[in-house]
Amino acid sequence: MISRFNNSKLFTLLKVQYSNMLEYRAEIALWAISGIIPFFMLNIWTNNNLNESINISNVMLSRYFLCAFFVRQFSVVWVVFSFEEDSLLGKVSPYLIQPLNPFFRYFAQHLAEQITRFPFAIIIAFFFFIFNPDSIWIPKLGILFLSIISTFLSFLIQFLIQSIVACLCFWTEKASSIERLIFIPTLFLSGLLAPVVSFPEYVRSWIYLTPFPYLIDFPANLLSGNATNITGGFSMQVLWILLLFPAFKKMWSAGTKKYTAMGS
Template identity: 40%
Template sequence: MSQTLRRVGTFLSVYYAYMVEYRAELLLWVLANSLPIIMMGVWTQASQTGQFDFGPLDFARYFISVFLVRQFTIVWVIWDFEREVVEGKLSPRLLQPIDPVWHHVAGHLSERVARLPFTLALVGFFFLLYPQAFWVPSLGRLVLAILGVAIAFALRFIMQYTFAMCAFWTERATAIEQFWYLFYLFLSGMIAPLDLFPEGVQAVVQWTPFPYLIYFPASLLLGRSVNVIQGFMVMVGWCLVWLVANRWLWRKGLKHYSGMGA
């Protein structure tokens, strides 16, 4: 156990040192993922017509929560993995006594820590400009929200890493992710709260993985009424489905892999 912990610590420290070399780039990435802030302005203005159950304050709190969840659940593993396969850089990692996925996991987790100061600074600046939107979630809701964000990140990572397996057969696996992103954009709650969708759409979407990537953790943070047990069960269920598909594609893909040194 102690040896495993030392390895984990080494992995995380190495990738954290790598990430902080690009602090300016991290700030740009944080700003580049500020779409929820833009949508907050749009919906806050639209809510003044009185046609929504959400008021301006509700929209402000919802989209700042979405911004926070998005900062901790963003994933880019498919671009890294595709490059490794196409350029043959996966071969030396296959010689190591550890699954290559842990390099990507360590990189993502370390980036979260390096990104955190910029994220908190922007959130603090938001509440400085809009103090009436400030709220303090209850301890129970905060714990559930943190757990929801962690599982949402795991689900998003496994989904994208599964798409990345297609790089064994095509040089543009990222095209699959870009197509999938359209559904993620509209059904995850990033563009609009799912409460504003027709009831029929909500009934179908709640069994897909999309709402649990952003909307569900954000709702937990806000203390909104959601089915907590069902939400976590659906998230874990989808994690298992994608994990099984991922391992199957990984074994098939390795047999097909023909990179340099393979």
């Protein structure tokens, strides 16, 4: 009964947030367009024949960066900025007295935004194929299903990382500054600017121990058909989720206790 009640609340939250997102379609379209960094990187790679150094054809490289674009579109997270703003505006207090953890609200916002963003991402992909007809391919149904799961797990990892950072708002007013520091290794090690396989082997050996390559590189390689360790990739994604979720719960518990103490 409790599970059914929680599911009902989450579904209602998702519907409400989706309705809100529909009011900002133009802004979301701009967000989608702003995520075309992988296409710029593709242009740099192909114009300088950098793909020859990692033995990847132009077609497979094009597919990789297109898939990196899609993964990025549906795994981008901004919860730390939303929570920081709500904290500064005093909106967190009424959230805390509600029976649902406030982060479920932000989680629903992200899912609703992803649903709204989907048609714009498809349009961008359509124009990409017009200019790169050799890159057109249809992933196998099983691979497509695994890619969707992998992208969602990537989203969960990033959501948990940012949620942990967001909890620092209970101690500081500028938790977003810390998130910007985390964004630097995310940008360079996630596969957004270059496939992780392009790094020297001694560097890759420790990069694969971090959560970063499982945010973009693994899902993008999986969807594009490039060689990747499917079992190892999923195992590491699940492992990082299992490590980050207790850390978030601990940070949230400590933060709310401090917040209550400050308000008493």
